[in-house]
Amino acid sequence: MKQLPLAGTQSLQEILDRIKAYIHEHPEIKNDTTKWIEGMGWDQTKWPTPQFPTASDLEQDPLLKGRPISLSRVDGHAKWVSPRVLELIRELPDHIEGGLIVRDADGLPTGVFVDNAMALIPTPEWTEEKMNQFFDKTMKGALSHGLTSIHNAMTTPQQIQFFKKKAEAGELPNRLYLMGHVSSNEYWGSQIPRLVNYGKQGHLTVKSVKLVADGALGSWGAALLEPYSDKAEDSGLLLTPPEELSALVHQFWKDGFQVNIHCIGDRANHVVLDIFEDIIAQRGGNITEWRPRIEHAQIMTLDDIKRTGRLGVLTSVQPTHATSDMSYAETRLGPERIKGAYAYQSLLQASPNHVLPLGSDFPVESIDPLLGFYAAVARLRFDPEHPDAPGSSPHGSRGWYPEQKLTRAQALKGMTLDAAYASFAENEIGSLSPGKKADFVVLNKDIMTIPVADILKTKVTATVVDGKIVYGDL
Numbered sequence: 313m314k315q316l317p318l319a320g321t322q323s324l325q326e327i328l329d330r331i332k333a334y335i336h337e338h339p340e341i342k343n344d345t346t347k348w349i350e351g352m353g354w355d356q357t358k359w360p361t362p363q364f365p366t367a368s369d370l371e372q373d374p375l376l377k378g379r380p381i382s383l384s385r386v387d388g389h390a391k392w393v394s395p396r397v398l399e400l401i402r403e404l405p406d407h408i409e410g411g412l413i414v415r416d417a418d419g420l421p422t423g424v425f426v427d428n429a430m431a432l433i434p435t436p437e438w439t440e441e442k443m444n445q446f447f448d449k450t451m452k453g454a455l456s457h458g459l460t461s462i463h464n465a466m467t468t469p470q471q472i473q474f475f476k477k478k479a480e481a482g483e484l485p486n487r488l489y490l491m492g493h494v495s496s497n498e499y500w501g502s503q504i505p506r507l508v509n510y511g512k513q514g515h516l517t518v519k520s521v522k523l524v525a526d527g528a529l530g531s532w533g534a535a536l537l538e539p540y541s542d543k544a545e546d547s548g549l550l551l552t553p554p555e556e557l558s559a560l561v562h563q564f565w566k567d568g569f570q571v572n573i574h575c576i577g578d579r580a581n582h583v584v585l586d587i588f589e590d591i592i593a594q595r596g597g598n599i600t601e602w603r604p605r606i607e608h609a610q611i612m613t614l615d616d617i618k619r620t621g622r623l624g625v626l627t628s629v630q631p632t633h634a635t636s637d638m639s640y641a642e643t644r645l646g647p648e649r650i651k652g653a654y655a656y657q658s659l660l661q662a663s664p665n666h667v668l669p670l671g672s673d674f675p676v677e678s679i680d681p682l683l684g685f686y687a688a689v690a691r692l693r694f695d696p697e698h699p700d701a702p703g704s705s706p707h708g709s710r711g712w713y714p715e716q717k718l719t720r721a722q723a724l725k726g727m728t729l730d731a732a733y734a735s736f737a738e739n740e741i742g743s744l745s746p747g748k749k750a751d752f753v754v755l756n757k758d759i760m761t762i763p764v765a766d767i768l769k770t771k772v773t774a775t776v777v778d779g780k781i782v783y784g785d786l
Contacts, residue, residue, distance in 0.1 A: 316351030317674065319386060319678075320696065324369055325360050327383070332375050338669070345379050348436055352384040352675060354392065357530055364414055367423025368727050370394040377779040382435055386636075387676055389528035390426045391433055401641040402435055408432075410551035412533070427527040427549050431495065434697060443474050445582035450679075451485055455783035457680045458753030458772040461487050463671060463735060465522045465572065467637040469503045472518060479511025485782045486775075487515045487751070489735040491522035491572050497556045513778065517735070520570035522607070523560060524551050526580035529637060529644055534577030534611065541646035548577050558587045565591050565602060572605040572628070578649065581612045585619050592623050599624035605669070605734060608633065611645065611653040622660030626734050629656055631687035631723075638693070638705060650713075656688065657716045660726075668718075669734040670726035681727055685759060686767045688723040691716065694768055702765060719731045720760050754786065 316334050321327050331349065336339075340346045356362050371377045371394065380393035404413055404421060411428030412419050438446075454462060466769060467475070467490040478484050492504035501521070510516040527549045532540055535548040535659020552560070557573075563586075564571050575581040588604050591597035606620070609627035618625050634654035642650045652658075660668040672684050686694060691711030692703025705712040718726065732742025741751050757770040774784035 316349060316383075317675075318351050318353030318383065321354060321358070324365055327354055328369070328373060329363075329377070331370075331381065332373060335375060347380075349379060349381045350383070350435065351381075352388070353386050354383055355386040355530060362640075364390075364422065364424045365392050367393060367395045367398055367421075370423070382433055385528075385531060387528035387530055389533050390424055390531040391430045392424050393433060394423070397433060401432055404432065409553070410549055412549065416575040426531050427533050437470075440474065443471070443684050447474075447478070453679050455485060455775045456772060457682075458755070458775050458783075459679070459681065460753065460775060460777050461489065461731070461737075461741065462486060462609050463491070463731070465491045465574075466524075467491060467518075467522075468493060471503045472505065475516055476505070476507065476510070479507075479513070479516035484511060484513060484515040486777050487737075487741070488517070489520070489737075490516070490518045491520045492518060492569075493522045497552055497560070499560060499563050501564055501569060504569070505570075513764075515777075517737075519568075519736070520572055520605075521564055522574070523557065523570050524574040525557065525584050526550055526575060526577050527574055529610065529641065530646070532739030535579040535583075536577045536611070536645075536649075537582065537613070538649075540647075542643050548579070550580060550583070550615045554583050554587075557583070558590070561587050562591065565597060565604075570603055570605070572607050574607045576608050576610045578611045578613050578616070578652065581606060581609060581616055584621070585616055585625065586629075588625050589619070589623055592625075603734065603736065608673075609659060611649060612655070614652050614658075617652060617655060617658050617662050620659065621664055624664055626667060626669060627659045627663070628668040628669040628671060628676060628734055629659065631656065631684045631718075632672065632677040634691060634695045634712065634716075635687045635705070636677065638691075642706070654713070655716050656718055658719065660722060667730045667733055668722070668726045669730045670723060671725055671731065682759070682768055682770055683725065684722050685720075686764070688726070689720050689767075690764050699768070709728075724760070751777050754784070 318327055356364055370381050378396055380396045383392045396646050408429040412426040413429045414424040416422050475488060493505055494500035505518055507516055507518040526535035532543055532546050533549045539547045561571050573584050575584050592599055603626055605626040605628045609629055659668055670684060683769045690703055691714055692705050694703055695701055711717055729742035732738045741749050753775050754773040755770050757769050758771050759770055774786050775782050
């Protein structure tokens with residue numbers, strides 16, 4: 313969870329108003345202009361003028377002037393900073409491998425840093441006190457929305473140690489499956505401990521790593537095989553050179569780590585499937601023991617969708633990405649590439665065991681799994697400002713590319729048993745079966761039978777982990 317939530321903002325002015333309100337609500341920040349303000353959630357594609365903001369926008373109001381402000385885009389693949397932060401960075405390189413410093417016509421930085429260029433921003437490290445604050449807020453939100461387990465992507469060694477201490481103290485109310493991550497192209501497996509059902513409650517597991525192949529579609533950073541339809545001079549960014557990514561994946565496989573790789577664009581997915589195929593088909597990689605995952609699997613060629621199934625690679629997807637992106641995705645990709653984008657039913661049918669893990673990608677998207685369930689089965693956009701209004705899509709009430717909808721049974725399995733399989737836990741959790749742990753959620757409506765429009769009116773009555781009520785009441 314970030315300090316200042318910006319999700320849902322519809323204009324630059326609305327963001328500025330939220331920042332000012334945040335400053336007024338926090339006297340320790342209002343009275344000290346050296347304190348950093350961090351936020352997340354802006355999305356320029358939702359604004360009246362859908363273009364990147366600038367540093368100067370963050371000095372329009374005297375209250376903001378001179379403050380270090382760093383605001384992450386909704387997908388976490390771009391940051392927008394204030395003039396004060398540009399001053400702190402001082403000298404900027406002309407080129408960043410796998411990243412972009414957005415510049416104006418005169419070559420000056422505008423204040424937006426994309427992908428690997430974000431590492432130039434000298435954001436302060438989180439203190440243990442701050443991590444505790446974010447942890448408490450996140451756990452409260454997770455349990456109130458019925459999350460009995462969380463797969464936490466991109467967990468730094470510092471954060472793993474934080475969760476390890478929580479586990480040892482018996483202070484993890486639900487299960488955490490952590491993917492270790494270090495932002496380096498040099499092998500870093502020795503920095504990630506191996507922990508399985510660790511701690512007083514047995515709630516912590518670390519046996520996987522997260523790598524990042526490319527950027528995101530909204531910031532034109534997803535690596536594509538052909539140029540963007542709406543930006544012909546650009547094909548996106550591979551954040552790690554293919555040969556270096558391959559060396560990392562091979563070493564992690566040899567050392568027994570599950571490897572999970574962020575892939576949005578069709579080029580990124582293609583490169584990663586080539587690497588996985590080399591290990592599986594040429595080097596004796598056991599797919600059942602290794603279970604490599606492509607996180608997002610957002611845009612693929614139709615041949616690569618079939619290849620995921622032939623290889624048995626897990627495609628771990630987030631249905632709300634489809635409904636968040638559907639207003640601009642086809643503009644970015646054109647009418648042919650879109651056929652292999654957000655293609656959840658196609659990915660499921662390609663899977664030899666019909667396994668399609670579904671997640672939320674929070675805090676990029678909402679923590680509420682019912683939003684993901686609704687997005688998967690309806691392919692419609694929900695408007696939180698008008699909760700009683702019918703869902704919408706570019707293709708009308710039938711949903712966006714309705715042939716890619718999942719059935720309710722498929723979506724439920726994706727969020728439970730398939731997610732458990734993706735974390736090697738299908739024999740312990742993921743279904744209400746004799747001998748498994750009693751992790752479950754009780755809802756006030758039957759989401760398998762009620763009208764689709766009523767799914768998002770459903771509330772969590774109780775969340776139960778290990779047979780103990782951790783939220784609500786029965």
